[in-house]
Amino acid sequence: MTVFYQTKITDVGPEVAELIEGGVLILYAVGAPPELAEVSVLHKVETGPTVEAPPVGAELRIGDVSAALTAIGELAWKKVADIGHVVINFDGADTAGRPGELCASKVDAAILLKALAPGAAIAIRSAA
Secondary structure, eight states: OOEEEEEEEEEEOTTHHHHHHTTEEEEEETTOOHHHHTTSEEEEEEEOOOSSOOOTTOEEEETTEEEEEEEEOTTHHHHHHHHSOEEEEOSOOSSOSSTTEEEEOOOOHHHHHHHOOTTOEEEEEOOO
């Protein structure tokens, strides 16, 4: 199994729940400006990112929640590598609406929100 990226959640901004209800998750590396930290899940990278972006179909795992990547914006992986930032839309779209975003299969918002806790792992890896 290839691990393309693995990170650990350090903090969850106070406005994250509202975004999750709309199917959007924003990840930002520790050290994000305060105004971005409010809407983001802050994290510290443990592995990766790999040079090559993960393929569509790769697994996105957040704690015990699993989704499949359905689209990868042309700039998304570069942003992950450069600044630890990415927007993930859990909409199942087969084309990213913006170049800096990842799209993933739909998940239950309440279950995802519960999984977003300091210490939880986030990983993008080849599908099992």
